[in-house]
Amino acid sequence: MSKKPNPPKKPPKRIGKKLLAWYHANKRDMPWRQTKDPYCILLSEFMLQQTQVDTVIPYYHHFLEAFPTVHHLARAPQDKVLKTWEGLGYYARARNLHKAAKAISLQYDGTVPDTYDELQALPGFGPYTTAAVLSIAYNKDHAVLDGNVIRVLTRLLNIHDDVTQNAVKKQLWELAESLLAKGQAGDYNQAVMELGATVCTPKSPNCQDCPLVTSCDAHQAGTQASLPVKAKKKPRPHHMLGAGIVWHKNKVLITQRPENGLLGGLWEFPAGTQEADETLQETCSRGIKEAVGIDIQIQDRFRTVKHAFTHFSITIHAFQCHYKNGKAQALSCDTFAWVSLVELSDYAFSRTSRKLADFLQQNAQNDLFIK
DNA sequence: AACCCGTGGGT
DNA sequence: TACCCAAGGGT
Numbered sequence: 080m081s082k083k084p085n086p087p088k089k090p091p092k093r094i095g096k097k098l099l100a101w102y103h104a105n106k107r108d109m110p111w112r113q114t115k116d117p118y119c120i121l122l123s124e125f126m127l128q129q130t131q132v133d134t135v136i137p138y139y140h141h142f143l144e145a146f147p148t149v150h151h152l153a154r155a156p157q158d159k160v161l162k163t164w165e166g167l168g169y170y171a172r173a174r175n176l177h178k179a180a181k182a183i184s185l186q187y188d189g190t191v192p193d194t195y196d197e198l199q200a201l202p203g204f205g206p207y208t209t210a211a212v213l214s215i216a217y218n219k220d221h222a223v224l225d226g227n228v229i230r231v232l233t234r235l236l237n238i239h240d241d242v243t244q245n246a247v248k249k250q251l252w253e254l255a256e257s258l259l260a261k262g263q264a265g266d267y268n269q270a271v272m273e274l275g276a277t278v279c280t281p282k283s284p285n286c287q288d289c290p291l292v293t294s295c296d297a298h299q300a301g302t303q304a305s306l307p308v309k310a311k312k313k314p315r316p317h318h319m320l321g322a323g324i325v326w327h328k329n330k331v332l333i334t335q336r337p338e339n340g341l342l343g344g345l346w347e348f349p350a351g352t353q354e355a356d357e358t359l360q361e362t363c364s365r366g367i368k369e370a371v372g373i374d375i376q377i378q379d380r381f382r383t384v385k386h387a388f389t390h391f392s393i394t395i396h397a398f399q400c401h402y403k404n405g406k407a408q409a410l411s412c413d414t415f416a417w418v419s420l421v422e423l424s425d426y427a428f429s430r431t432s433r434k435l436a437d438f439l440q441q442n443a444q445n446d447l448f449i450k
Numbered sequence: 451a452a453c454c455c456g457t458g459g460g461t
Numbered sequence: 462t463a464c465c466c467a468a469g470g471g472t
């Protein structure tokens with residue numbers, strides 16, 4: 080079998096009119112569809128990367144309240160940006176958005192650029208987001224290719240090539256461009272994505288509701304359920320973590336993760352990843368020693384939290400501890416802080432760390448109630 | 451090119 | 462339960 084994708088030469092489909100008519104009659108109401116402000120469009124596109132509409136909506140409102148214009152965002156401290164993004168995931172998006180806002184504010188006087196080269200050069204603007212902002216905010220003729228469009232196009236033309244291959248992706252980009260309804264790129268792009276999200280769904284697509292069903296090669300062949308074809312993903316390892324809730328003078332120790340990498344810039348309770356022949360208590364003590372250089376005394380087991388990331392999963396065993404000796408310093412962490420339970424609400428935590436923080440605050444509430 | 455980067459919902 | 466998937470980008 081050849082590894083090269085099948086030639087893409089198929090008769091061009093004329094789907095623009097049907098798709099646009101369907102879209103105007105069936106499009107969902109979304110907050111970013113009620114504005115033409117390029118900053119708002121840009122924000123929505125960053126948040127929508129690998130994230131579903133229903134998840135984004137509350138974050139979108141919250142973020143615009145905190146940062147109403149690109150200038151507000153540009154002059155905000157990163158900690159506040161991350162706090163506003165807390166829980167949405169893929170935090171590099173927030174860091175890149177912040178950097179892009181600074182560039183737009185300073186280099187473009189707050190006006191979002193309207194050319195492909197200028198926009199694509201900004202942090203966080205890949206081929207999808209660049210084309211999406213240009214077409215939706217400025218109605219420029221650039222096609223988008225995302226998970227929805229890939230699904231719609233591979234089914235429309237019954238394409239069985241592995242869409243994780245770059246060569247296949249390149250063909251799909253060219254196909255998307257060839258199908259674009261010029262002059263109506265913003266609506267057209269949103270129409271294809273809307274179709275993929277609501278009708279041409281991954282599992283059991285609603286072909287009976289599809290405006291393109293008579294043009295769909297996969298429906299004709301009955302192969303829509305097995306498209307698109309994707310290479311299988313690798314298995315996810317599991318890790319055990321020992322984390323410490325370290326008390327000293329009625330305050331708790333929290334550490335800030337390094338700027339780049341997993342959960343970059345977020346705060347957490349210091350922890351270690353369990354190694355062979357190590358108890359979780361030993362892991363916890365070692366992790367704290369490596370993070371801030373202090374020795375602690377472990378008291379009670381506090382809570383256990385499980386979490387699945389994209390490429391691995393973890394179980395965090397958290398222990399109540401108290402400070403023993405040593406001068407705290409930022410070693411493997413970027414910074415550290417001793418904070419009261421109330422102050423835990425001011426810091427940006429990952430989901431798992433936030434769960435632990437919530438448990439601590441609830442316990443304090445319960446203790447107060449009992450007394 | 452292959453891997454890294456979060457979280458929630460669906461099946 | 463254990464996958465898959467989501468309006469992707471960076472390295």
